[in-house]
Amino acid sequence: MVINKGNDKEMNVETNLSQHEELIEELLVPIRKALMESSTPQEMQSILLTVLNNYAHFQASYQQSVEADHQAVLRMEAPFMERAIRLMEQHYGDSEFGVEEFCQAIGMSRSLAGKRLRAELGVSVGTFIRNYRLRIAREQLLSSHRHRNITEIAYNVGFNDPKYFTRCFTRAYGVSPSALLEQFMF
16 A cells, blocks of 8 residues: 555545455455356356355445444434433432443443543533532522422432532522522512
């Protein structure tokens, strides 16, 4: 293969030509064997047809496999944030749904999921989960037309400790949940 750093097209043509030559060689092996082993023209024709049919079947199967793999990669890559948000929509109220469960459900290792979320949002998996829960809690506080119990909301969005919930909420929004309720009510 000729590598010409200045011309990628020439390199692609050389690569395709090399792959084509390998393909022809793969086809020639069973054809040569058929030529040597067949005793009659009909037997040789039958063997050659079988080889060609097998090759056509292999090519079709291989193409379907490549296309299926491509579609699987697209499903995994394209909607990462959509899948992450959908997971949180389903599990935000489950206090047992943490980083490990998130990574398992999204089908990624902890480090890969962390890298993806850092690249998309600049936060870790744990921070993403906590921020999502806090956002839902804030929406619940603001949408309530009557006084809602902050402890109840904390438990509803997956926090086990109302004091920790209040600390996180205050840090995230600069106002405590009770102060937000007071501002909203008056």
